[in-house]
Amino acid sequence: MWRISRPDAMDVLKDKNMVKALSNYFEIMLNRKLSRSKVAFMIEASGIDEDSGDIDDLWDEHERIRNEFHKIYDDEISLKDTDKKPAFSYLDLKIEIANRIFSDCYFCERRCHVDRNVGVGFCGVGDSKIASEFIHVGEEAPLVPSHTIFFAGCTFECVYCQNWDISQRPEVGMSLDEDKLAKIIDRKRMEGSRNVNFVGGDPTPNLLYILKTMRLTEENIPVVWNSNFYMSHETMKLLDGFVDLFLTDFKYGPGECAERLSGIPKYWDIVTRNHKMAKNAGDMIIRHLVLPNHVECCSKPLIKWIYENLGEETVINIMGQYRPVYRAGEYEEIARFPNDKELYGAIDYANDLGLINVML
Numbered sequence: 001m002w003r004i005s006r007p008d009a010m011d012v013l014k015d016k017n018m019v020k021a022l023s024n025y026f027e028i029m030l031n032r033k034l035s036r037s038k039v040a041f042m043i044e045a046s047g048i049d050e051d052s053g054d055i056d057d058l059w060d061e062h063e064r065i066r067n068e069f070h071k072i073y074d075d076e077i078s079l080k081d082t083d084k085k086p087a088f089s090y091l092d093l094k095i096e097i098a099n100r101i102f103s104d105c106y107f108c109e110r111r112c113h114v115d116r117n118v119g120v121g122f123c124g125v126g127d128s129k130i131a132s133e134f135i136h137v138g139e140e141a142p143l144v145p146s147h148t149i150f151f152a153g154c155t156f157e158c159v160y161c162q163n164w165d166i167s168q169r170p171e172v173g174m175s176l177d178e179d180k181l182a183k184i185i186d187r188k189r190m191e192g193s194r195n196v197n198f199v200g201g202d203p204t205p206n207l208l209y210i211l212k213t214m215r216l217t218e219e220n221i222p223v224v225w226n227s228n229f230y231m232s233h234e235t236m237k238l239l240d241g242f243v244d245l246f247l248t249d250f251k252y253g254p255g256e257c258a259e260r261l262s263g264i265p266k267y268w269d270i271v272t273r274n275h276k277m278a279k280n281a282g283d284m285i286i287r288h289l290v291l292p293n294h295v296e297c298c299s300k301p302l303i304k305w306i307y308e309n310l311g312e313e314t315v316i317n318i319m320g321q322y323r324p325v326y327r328a329g330e331y332e333e334i335a336r337f338p339n340d341k342e343l344y345g346a347i348d349y350a351n352d353l354g355l356i357n358v359m360l
Helices: 007-014 016-021 023-029 036-040 055-074 090-102 178-190 204-215 233-239 257-262 267-279 295-310 340-353
Strands: 130-136 146-151 195-199 223-227 245-249 283-289 315-319 357-359
Touching (some): 007 016, 016 023, 023 283, 036 090, 055 233, 090 204, 090 233, 146 178, 178 195, 178 204, 195 204, 195 245, 204 233, 257 267, 267 295, 295 315, 295 340, 315 340, 340 357
Parallel strands (some): 146 195, 195 223, 245 283
Antiparallel strands (some): 130 146
8 A cells, every 4th residue: 555645635635625626536536436437338339330330420329428428427336336348338439439530640639630550640659658657646635646657749849848858759668558557557556546647748649548448457546637638629528438537737828828839729729628628527627837927928817717617616736846948948938937926926816816726
């Protein structure tokens, strides 16, 4: 059993506001409720030929089940029912759709349409490469200890990337069969991990691999999707009914900062859309890394949007860990650490708006 060395990781279980905001996650974490991936594996998908059916038929069946999934999930299928495994499940259907997308890739909104069996798109990811996996004790208190799996490669090109050594080098890391990773996830869950946390880089290009891996796990464990949130609309649908907690990286406001510093087109429209979809699909913790000289153009507008569109109970971690690494020195505005006025200005703004789950 992993020992929890951070008192706040235990104290958070007594925080009524936090427990309410992340209620489903905590219930799964404590093994009182099935994870969404386990329930998806128990729901039969029918009326299609998964081997040769048209992708539109696959999507029609997926959406039929997705529209019913939340009612099924809220009916609290018993932990004792996990032996009910249909020949072809809702999770299998997600895998089959993801397999089709992999051959014409549009997992993210760059929509490269590359056949990743033979090539790579913008992210540079072909076969999934794991840069590292370990029990992370530096994540947010509700997550610690978190079994964190870092993938190489990313759909962004942030000039200040804090993980640039893996995000901008998709070739690093090791290839690991899905069944081997599934066994590692199960073992670390039995040893006390609170969740399995897929991150990078970004996990989005690795969705097919992740779905296949979780299908092979035996333990009941919350799935955390730790992402820049530039997923395609279709990927968001696949994550609905699979992910238990969305750990989002909300970087920029509605101006031109995203395009200039990360090379991301239509950032605001896509990321705000995906946050709205995630709110209806699982629990959520939003991270915002405060950038120097970007409080007025980015921090405050996105914090206000969160309050107005996702609600006062939304959990948000306003982070001051920015370091001017990678190519940040080429951009004078971000070539320094954020100061206390910037960090606490963002935090105070969130508190003054009325957000009640602001983490530091």
